[in-house]
Amino acid sequence: MLRKKEIMTAVGSLACAIGIGYVMQSSDVANKRYGNVTVAKADIFGNAGQRSDDSLLEVQEIKLTSGELENKLQVPETDSRVVTASAPQSSLPEPQAPELVVEPPCTVSATARPIAAAMVSVSMKAACLPNERVTVHHSGMIFSQMTSDEGALNVTVPALTEDAVFIMAFSNGEGAVAQAKVPELKSFERVVLQWRGETGFQLHAREFGAGYGEGGHVWADAARSMAAIVIDEGGFLSRNGDSNAPDALIAEVYTFPSSATLNDGTVLLTVEAEVVTANCGREIEAKSMELNRNLQLRTRDLTLAVPDCDAIGSFLVLNNLFGAVKVAQN
Numbered sequence: 473m474l475r476k477k478e479i480m481t482a483v484g485s486l487a488c489a490i491g492i493g494y495v496m497q498s499s500d501v502a503n504k505r506y507g508n509v510t511v512a513k514a515d516i517f518g519n520a521g522q523r524s525d526d527s528l529l530e531v532q533e534i535k536l537t538s539g540e541l542e543n544k545l546q547v548p549e550t551d552s553r554v555v556t557a558s559a560p561q562s563s564l565p566e567p568q569a570p571e572l573v574v575e576p577p578c579t580v581s582a583t584a585r586p587i588a589a590a591m592v593s594v595s596m597k598a599a600c601l602p603n604e605r606v607t608v609h610h611s612g613m614i615f616s617q618m619t620s621d622e623g624a625l626n627v628t629v630p631a632l633t634e635d636a637v638f639i640m641a642f643s644n645g646e647g648a649v650a651q652a653k654v655p656e657l658k659s660f661e662r663v664v665l666q667w668r669g670e671t672g673f674q675l676h677a678r679e680f681g682a683g684y685g686e687g688g689h690v691w692a693d694a695a696r697s698m699a700a701i702v703i704d705e706g707g708f709l710s711r712n713g714d715s716n717a718p719d720a721l722i723a724e725v726y727t728f729p730s731s732a733t734l735n736d737g738t739v740l741l742t743v744e745a746e747v748v749t750a751n752c753g754r755e756i757e758a759k760s761m762e763l764n765r766n767l768q769l770r771t772r773d774l775t776l777a778v779p780d781c782d783a784i785g786s787f788l789v790l791n792n793l794f795g796a797v798k799v800a801q802n
Contacts, residue, residue, distance in 0.1 A: 584638050584650035589698045589727060590631050590657040591710075596640050596648055598623040605717050606647075609639040612761060612771060613664055615713035616721040630710055630725040631657050632664075632763055657767065661730050663741055663794055664761035666723035670715075670750040672778075673743065673758050675724040679706045680737035690726065701729055707739065730765045741794035744787050745776060752781035760793055 578600035584592050596606070602623040607616050611632040619625050629638065631654040641647040665675040674691055682688025688706060690696055696708035707728030713721050728739055745756060758774040776788060 578646050580640070580642075580646050580648040582638070582640055582648035582650040584636065584652035586631070586636075586652050586654045586656075587628070589701045589708075590654050590660050591698065592629050592631050592636055592638070592652050592654060594625075594627050594629050594638050594640075594650055596625040596650075598625075598642070598646065598648075601642055601644075601646065604642055605719075607641050607721065608712070609641065610636065611769065612759075613666060613712075613723050613725075614721050615666065615723040616717045616719070617712075617714050618717050627712060628710070629712060630662055630664075630727055632662065632761070632769060633657070634767065658765065659729060660763075661728050661765055662761075662763040663726045664723055664763075665725075665743055665758055666721065666761075667756070667758040668719065668721050670720075670748070671756040671758065672746040672748050672751050673724075673756070674746070675709065675726055676742045676744055677707060677709070677726045677728070678740045678742075679728075680739070692724065701727075704729075740791075743774070743790040743793050745778065747778055747781075747783045747786045747788070749781065749784060751778045752784055754778060762794060 578598070580596065580598040580601070582594065582596040584594045587593050594608070596619075598604070598606075598619060600623060601619055602621050604619050604623070605616055606619055606625060607614060608627065608629065610629060613629075613632060617625055617627060625640070631652070634654050634657050636652045636654050638650045638652075639647065640649075663675070663677075665673060667673050677690040678684070678686075679688035679690065690707060690709050692709065692711060695711070696705070698708060700706055700708045707726055710725050710727065712723045712725070715722060726741065743758070743760070745751070756776050756778055758776070760772045760774060762770045764770075772793070774790075774793065776790075778788070779786065
């Protein structure tokens with residue numbers, strides 16, 4: 473019985489839906505849209521009725537539309553609400569294209585020529601490297617100098633070989649080489665002491681038994697000049713290197729003629745180091761070089777422990793670093 477009641481309810485609902493469809497299809501709206509057409513109601517068993525005029529439903533005047541607007545929105549130019557304005561002119565100057573400047577390569581040149589007392593005048597030109605530190609190398613001797621405002625360098629260097637080669641090197645890799653022949657070198661003996669930074673080192677020569685401060689005592693504060701060789705006074709001390717240059721390399725060289733002297737005797741050579749604030753309590757290093765009359769060059773490395781700073785003003789003396797120069801009167 474319950475199953476029969478459910479079927480009747482479903483049939484009733486279907487009949488209502490078909491009836492509603494009939495009313496909607498037969499309304500004035502349908503007549504206006506589709507014409508005066510009578511639509512038969514289908515029975516509940518699926519047997520559709522036929523329209524009274526046996527004609528098909530015609531659909532006419534269908535237009536296809538697009539999602540895009542055919543014409544863009546335009547505002548009439550005569551509209552009083554439209555105000556036309558021009559963009560302001562920029563007050564900034566137009567950017568200028570950078571000029572391509574090709575700098576000429578840095579040219580470094582050097583010359584060397586022998587002068588009196590087996591010395592060599594070395595000149596270098598490096599206009600592109602003014603006020604720059606340059607290191608000079610010659611047969612193991614090294615010292616540093618500063619170029620001038622024009623990038624020039626003029627130094628007098630004691631030769632250590634007859635075929636003397638001088639290399640000037642800058643930290644950026646630029647540099648130059650100069651050569652000179654020094655045949656008179658065999659007439660002289662030389663001693664070199666070189667170091668780096670503020671070490672307090674000093675080279676002292678005491679000729680023919682002279683004491684400290686006497687006429688035959690040759691050192692930085694009584695260096696003499698090459699003229700001492702000409703007048704047969706004795707030897708002289710030359711100093712190469714600019715102590716104001718960064719990481720300064722200094723070389724002191726004592727030169728003595730091995731012949732044509734009026735004196736007979738011995739020259740005592742010592743290395744001294746003053747205890748100063750810059751070196752007290754630490755180790756200092758130096759390098760010595762000896763050139764004898766046979767043009768043989770002997771090199772030694774030196775490391776010296778300096779006393780603590782309460783010894784400032786004192787001196788350390790090394791007497792046996794160099795052999796004594798023997799001089800025989802001709």
